[in-house]
Amino acid sequence: MFLRESFESFLQYGIDALHLKKPEIKFGYARLMGRANPTCDDADCDGMETATQNLYWHWWRDFSRYSCRLDALCTSGERPVYITEVGFMSLYSRETEELAARRFKQLLPLLYMRPQIAGSYVFCYSGQLPKNNPLVAEYTWGLCRPDRTRRPSFYSVKQLYSDFKLLDGILGNFHTVQLAAITDQLTDELMSQAYNCDKTARVMYAFGVPLRFVRGDKKNDILNLEINRLIVSDMCLYSSPDGAESEAESIKSYISKPKNKAVTLNGGDFKQLYGGDIKIDGVIRIKTDKTSPSNTWRVLAPFIHGDFATGNFKPQNSADRLRILDAAAKNKYQLWDIQQQLLYTEDGGAVLAIVNTGSEPADEITVTLGFYEGCKLQKSPSVICADGCVTAAFNGSAEQPDWIKGECKAELLSLTVKNLDTYAFIML
Incomplete structure (x- = not known):
């Protein structure tokens, strides 16, 4: 309440004064992410020109809750979103260097696949020796150690930034469709x-x-x-x-x-x-066993995709003609570690962004695509970039998902993704 009633007006006064000198600069108020303390969710200052927040994985130690807060932040109107601090603070969480490097490969693609997020800042570049307890210097955060030698996380972030630059050139101003x-x-x-x-x-x-x-x-x-x-x-x-x-x-x-x-x-x-x-x-x-993810999907899938599956809708563009209707994993428990979504390009193409947030590589993920005439699909999918030797292939017509009752009007296509260690971006 203090932020909304007092501090926001104080900030706005300063921003208005600065705009007289530099009108092109956009301002935001970088705050802590609210779900670490839910009362802070009300700390968003509406007058800001950007939505900016700090967001650390270790606050929840759970990727689905992390993505929930990302999506909550991405609903702030037309303002670009900046994650002002992101990373793995090993001084607090005692992450090994190798594990932190892997988690960067899981975390940063989750940011990239959300087009509302305009940028992020890895915090911080270099670890520093704790003044009070030099014995825990090995646990300090940063992409580099205090002596400036590079941690494994440095190479993960370097690889990701290189892949994101490649994706920018291919995807351009891509968008997603919130269903x-x-x-x-x-x-x-x-x-x-x-x-x-x-x-x-x-x-x-x-x-x-x-x-x-x-x-x-x-x-x-x-x-x-x-x-x-x-x-x-x-x-x-x-x-x-x-x-x-x-x-x-x-x-x-x-x-x-x-x-x-x-x-x-x-x-x-x-x-x-x-x-x-x-x-x-x-x-x-709807009554369902909410402890069973499979049951939750079976009752919500008809609610979300029912009209698409039965053809009871009017597609407005190519993005309306292609959806993910089902998915499965060779190891069925690994499916719940997967986060995926379709990224639609300006020329009508589509890219599957898929991230494995689990602790082990996923041997095989099968995705059922539903599409209608006018959807642009390649003869075979191609992996644009990925962590490791990820492969992708179309396997012909897919079986009709069991949640679809009656005839499915959409054409069904099976896509198999193998050797998914952390992330992959696949042109469909």
């Missing part, structure tokens, strides 16, 4: 309710569904939503003490619009932050 929105459970976390938003998101990431996060305490996030599928993960809905702000009313307005649908996996009635239980007619309730 579903999900509420981010800020109120639930403040009320010590169960936080399971990341579990749902983990399933969506594994099956290539880009997400847009919306906040219940910002009614326009839901009211202005252009995506016609909303997953209501909140159990306790935000409301202001005077009743002027109500997440429940925002959801009602959303589902009143043609083609918009909302679903919840929670049982029982919704509760309001101020007030009692509330029922929202029109929100589809």
